[in-house]
Amino acid sequence: xxxxxxxxxxxxxxxxxxxxGVGDWLPKKRKNRGRGKGGKGKESLVQCDLCGALVPRSKAxxxxxxxxxxxxxxARELRQKGAIIPTYKITRYVCIRCAVFYGIxxxxxxxxxxxxxxxxx
Ligand SMILES: [Zn+2]
Numbered sequence: 001x002x003x004x005x006x007x008x009x010x011x012x013x014x015x016x017x018x019x020x021g022v023g024d025w026l027p028k029k030r031k032n033r034g035r036g037k038g039g040k041g042k043e044s045l046v047q048c049d050l051c052g053a054l055v056p057r058s059k060a061x062x063x064x065x066x067x068x069x070x071x072x073x074x075a076r077e078l079r080q081k082g083a084i085i086p087t088y089k090i091t092r093y094v095c096i097r098c099a100v101f102y103g104i105x106x107x108x109x110x111x112x113x114x115x116x117x118x119x120x121x
Contacts, residue, residue, distance in 0.1 A: 034096070035059040048095035050102065060093040061104060063119045 017026070036058040037043055045054045068075055068087045075085050099105045104119055 046093040048098055049092040050094055050098040053095045053097075055095040060095055061099045061119060063092045063094060063104070065090050
């Protein structure tokens with residue numbers, strides 16, 4: 001009973017300090033809290049294609065891949081002769097846990113973190 005009271009007091013203090021805008025000293029693991037939502041409020045959920053978890057859209061990794069039904073060697077020859085080959089895009093969402101587990105995103109040194117790369121799956 002006493003512990004929860006203390007917790008509530010700490011939470012009140014934390015909220016107060018955060019509201020004052022002097023809470024920069026408080027530990028924060030990521031500047032963007034691990035997502036790209038900003039101050040938007042609520043956002044829609046997407047389902048992870050690997051594990052089925054429902055995750056916020058900005059927290060998930062979006063992987064787009066162009067797929068053709070025709071064999072790539074044959075497609076190249078046909079394209080040289082002027083044929084138009086239909087392709088379609090497959091978009092998959094992967095939750096961040098699966099992305100790390102399957103090596104879609106990897107831990108990078110600080111200097112390489114801001115580089116944007118194509119995600120492959
Ligand atoms: Zn997943």
